[in-house]
Amino acid sequence: MTSDNLVTVTVIGLGAMGRALAGAFLDAGHPTTVWNRSTxxxxxxxxxxxxLAASAEEAVRASELTVVCVVDYDASQAVLDPLAEALAGRVLVNLTSDSPERARAAAAWADEHGIAYLDGAVMVPTPLVGGPEALILYAGSRPAFEKYESTLKALAGQAAHLGEDHTLAAVHDLSMLDFFYASISGLVHAFALAREDKVAATALAPYLNAITSILPPIAAGMATAIDEGNYDGEQANLSMMTASVDHLLHMSRDRGLDTGHLEAIKAVADRAIAKGHGADDWASTIEALKG
Structure with missing residues (x-):
């Protein structure tokens, strides 16, 4: 873009992520207005x-595209509700994290007031915002996304539009965070288990690459198996792998470590086996997650 056609943007919410988003717009040359509830x-x-706008309304009226990123949708709607008239006819991108239900309600509010609305999810930490590998997911108005896609790519080189259903970004966001938090919690527990036997975390970490490197193909294969309902356990079946969870439980209990997450894993696996999936792949445990 040349300086003549750079889109004017407003960022509402100047927490760590909001500041990173505004900084990325500035780095890309976009005239940027910012506003925060607290001074x-x-x-x-x-x-x-x-x-720096003197009010939220002034901030919104300064730009054709407004991005809001605050702590949750209670906070975003508290800011946005009085701005319905100012936002009418403009594009609003909400990068606040919350549930699919809250995204749907926010989209209904925007539609009622004639606001083109995109709900989004930032899938990287603040240091990566603005980079080519950064990922932000969007859902909602496709015309709005297509009009401002090049502008939004200032925030993340990967700007993916998931569909017109406004809940899709939140569904992807929380599903991916489900995986992330379970993974890093398991990692901490692994370090704790090793530490109990005098193995330093830094000594164990290099060998964990053998696990992390196989996760991408496992994810792809498991996704296909789940979508197709075909849980071939020829390579590794659930009964065999559940025995390994038993070993982890015994070792952890012997060392006085919390075993809550391992017990939860074992309970789901046992239910899947009881449903007849003992010879199937671990992906079959999805059939036991609702009891």
Whole structure:
């Protein structure tokens, strides 16, 4: 883009992520207005060329595209509700994390007030915002996304539109975070288990690459198996793998470690086996997650 056709943007919410988003717009040359509910934030952005608006309404009216990123949808709607008239006819991108139900309600509010609405989810930490590998997911108005796709790519090189259903970004976001938090919690427990036997976390970490490197093909294969309902356990079946969970439980209990997550894993696996999936792949445990 040339300086003549750079889109004017507004960022509402100057927490760590909001500041990163505004900074990415500034780095890309977009005229950027910022506003935060509490004072004392945004001076660093102003020093880089942003305009600090005196009010949320002033911020919205300054730009054709507004991005909001606050703690949750209670906070975002508290800011946005009085701005319905100012936002009418403009595009609003909500990068606040919350549930699919809250996304649907926000979309209904936007539609009622004539606001083109995109619900989104930032899938990277703040240091990666603006980079080519960063990923932000969007759902909602396709015309709005297509019009501003190049602008939104200032925030993340990977800007994916998932569909017109406004809940899709939140569904993807929380599903991916489900995997992330379960994974890092398991990692901490693994370090704790090793530490109990005098093995340092830094000694164990290099060997964990043998596990992490096989996760992408496992994810792809498991996704196909689940979508097709075909849980071929020829390579490794659930009964065999559940025995390994038993070993982990015994070792953890012997060392006085919390075993809550392992007991939950074992309970789901046992239910799947009881349903006849003992000879199937671990993916079959999805059939036991609802009891």
């Amino acid at each position: 004392g934030k945004g001076d660093d952005l102003v020093a880089r060329g942003a305009v």
